[in-house]
Amino acid sequence: MSADATPVRKPSAVWAFALVPIALLGVLIAYLVITGGGLRELSGPPVEQVKVTRVTLPSEGLVRLQVVNDGPQSVTISQVLVDDAFWAFTASPSTNVPRFGRVTIDVPYPWVEGDAHHLQLLSSIGTVFKAEIPVAQRTPQPNRDLFWQFGLVGLYVGLIPIALGMLWYPWMRHLNANAINFILSLTVGLLIFLAIGTWLDALEFAAELPAFWQGVPAVALVALLSFGVLLALGTRRNGEEPSPLGVSTRIAVGIGLHNLGEGLAIGAAFALGEAALGTFLILGFTLHNITEGVGIAAPLVKKNPGWRAFVLLALIAGGPAIFGTWLGGFAFNPVLATVFLAVGVGAIAQVVWEVGGMVVRASRHAGLPNATWLNLAGVTAGVVIMYVTAFLVKF
Missing domain, CATH: 2.60.40.1890 (PCu(A)C copper chaperone)
Known part of the structure; x- marks a missing residue:
């Protein structure tokens, strides 16, 4: 056997080397728990929370x-x-x-x-x-009439305005390449605003969680994880471009998670007795969400997937608002709300990446630089539109 030869160890011996640090760490933790680290006399009065x-x-x-x-x-x-x-x-x-x-x-x-x-x-x-x-009012109890009323509110806020926004699709199909690129850039702006808004909503719900949930770090980690998973799932081999319907579906999923948060806010407002706020949120979100239908339809201007696909996309994007209204009104759970919205942040960010790639590829195909004044104008217009319509909700 040469001096340079690596000795062969049995698998059990290899695992023993991995388990030794864990065993020693367990002994250390047991010591700290039993003795308080030797500083029990400095522990002070009990801490209650x-x-x-x-x-x-x-x-x-x-x-x-x-x-x-x-x-x-x-x-x-x-x-x-x-x-x-x-x-x-x-x-x-x-x-x-x-x-x-x-x-x-x-x-x-x-x-x-x-x-x-x-x-x-x-x-x-x-x-x-x-x-x-804040305002004493009997908490809504689940019953058939209220179930349908909350469902209709979610329908008005989520599904109908998104479907109305999709009605611009036939008009968009007659636009030239530059105009289509502008609308795709506008979609990026819409999604950037939604990502920021969903992030802030997630942080607001996270602030209501008990301290051991570590709300803010949890939001960041869940958002990053969902972004990474969706990015990996969306990766194509050999430079193959993503299908337009696939891009629109992912946009609808991200918007749907955002609209879930809107439904939660409306349902919770009525559950807390703030009916005036709830009604105002309905009006504001309805106007705010009509632009989301444009963003979902924009990637499909070159290939019509058929009316059934549009119905499904509207349900994916608008349906969660109905579920959110039920959840917020009858059984609000801040943990689930925080997780759903954090996933929404990651999903929207991944779609921004994907639609942004479509804009870049279209610019290169036209012999233009990646960032053009037209693209910048589209992104800015998308952000401004969402900001102005959201102003009605925050007013």
Whole structure:
């Protein structure tokens, strides 16, 4: 055997080398947990942290709070104040909330419709956790009539305006190459604005999550992961260009996830008793979303996929607004909302990459540089259109 020969080890020995650091790390962690790192005398007073994730009014004279313990140790809820007065309450499963545990607190309080009420939870060591009811109104309970009403709201906000935007498709088919490139650039601008708006919406929902979810990093990681997965799935071999219908489908998926967030906002506004805000959101989002139909139809101007494809694209892009309205009105879940919107950010970013590539290829085919004044004007027009229509929502 030569001196340079590599010794052959059994697979079990190789795995033993990998497991040794893990075993030693486990010993170290056990030591830290048992001894507190040798600094227990400097640990200070207990740290309590509780998050009131949702306040509902399921019936007359009843206030219900959903509470999560996102602190480092268990918390015992000993007292409840409503409008600075102590009130009896029941907690299920217990007034003691373990770390990462959840509890439902029912307070028999004669709330007044239309009034604001302030809630405080006191722990056994006197820590105060606050919540509020901005406008008291009975929380919508699932029933057939309200189910259809919320569904119609999602239809008005998502599906119908997108379908109306697609009606510009026959007109777009008669445009010359420069005009089509302008509309594709305009689509990029629309999507850039949607990506930014979806990102901000995701951060807003993430801020409502308990601390252990690490909302902001989770949004960034989920968005990057979805962008990477979609980019890998969309990669073509031998320089093959993506199909126009495939691009439009991916645009519809990204817009659909964005519209899911719009539905959540509308449903939650009505669930919280802010009917005026909910109605205003319906009007603003309806006008805002008509431009999204143009963006979905733009890649298809050179090849008509048939009316069935347009119906399917409208359902993909507009249908989630219906689901979002149901979810926001009946069973709002900030975790699911944050995840869906983060995926939407990644999906929209991937479509911006893909449609931007179409614009670049079209410019090269025409013998023009990658970035032209026409392309820049299209992107700017898309952003401005979305900004102006979104202004009606934020006004």
